[in-house]
Amino acid sequence: MVPGTRFLRIVRILVTGATGLLGQELCRLLSSRADLVGWARRIPSQRGPVPLDSVDITDSAAVSSRIKKFRPEWVIHTAALTDVDASERDPSLAMEINGGGARNVARACAEAGAFLIAVSTDYVFDGASPRPYTEEDPTGPVNAYGRSKLEGEQAVLRCAGGFGWRRPHHRPLAGGRSLVIRVSGLFGSGRPNFVTGVVENLRAERPVKAVATQVNSPSYVVDVSQGIGRLIELNPPAGILHLANEGAASRFQVAQAVADLLGMDRSKSLIQAASWADFDRAAPRPPHSALDCGRFARLTGAPLRPWRAALQAFLQTQVLDRGGSP
């Protein structure tokens, strides 16, 4: 039995952002154990096992009526504008989707009595701390994406009617319970990401310029999804929770680990250490935004495995076993 999927009975779950990197994995993991519906803006022509509904989360009336109709017990909200530089160029769009969209979902969940798990980011922190961030640390986003996600978090927490880690100044709406889960540096299959880009470039013997001056918590979407599954089994308290693979690394370290794990030692010379200043990027990044996930480990009895072991599992199942690109 895959950990994180043993619900005592079939529960009704809605996943927003179901065509995204994390959303696709959540749907794969939960589909056999839950009555599941996924939302996305655009529905792909090739359908998976989970029914998909086209809902724009910025449309509050549509969000409210569709949640009332499906009556989920749990909503896992992953939908977001995740392009950090696009968010910097159009901060109002980022705010509309990541702030306003989260607020629409949170209000509809509160009205319908659904438990909301809203996925957020390490980019709510300024990255100036030398140690991993805990849930108690003050936020201070350095870019428009981080500010919009923080706005979304606050909207979600205002709807929390639970107990535990809810902050005292957030006034709950009747009926809502919500948990903000901050994740970091996601990799996996399903959508292009930093790791899949490194694999493709190394295989084609193209150079890889990877930032060495920014550190976060690289995390495998399979492990994060299983972590969320475990939390649903436990019926967690409301509030904020950090969820990432153990440890911290820069993109440069991740790229080197990819070469190591694929047995491409000679390709290591293709990997060049860089800083964000070497790229023409609109948004500044927090330099050190690794997450301390001790609260998750205490609550569930185990942390997620170290990022390098997770990377190895990803490369083994998605690249080496298939003999091709992820």
Ligand SMILES: NC(=O)c1ccc[n+]([C@@H]2O[C@H](COP(=O)([O-])OP(=O)(O)OC[C@H]3O[C@@H](n4cnc5c(N)ncnc54)[C@H](OP(=O)(O)O)[C@@H]3O)[C@@H](O)[C@H]2O)c1
């Ligand atoms: N990727 C990371 O490294 C990372 C790190 C930290 C936190 N996070 C957070 O983790 C969550 C999942 O990230 P991800 O990388 O899996 O995202 P992703 O691959 O970029 O997918 C985003 C999903 O959101 C949907 N979406 C975007 N705008 C929407 C709208 N207005 N209405 C409805 N759906 C909309 C997209 O659908 P369409 O494609 O149809 O637009 C897509 O399904 C996000 O909340 C993100 O902020 C991600």
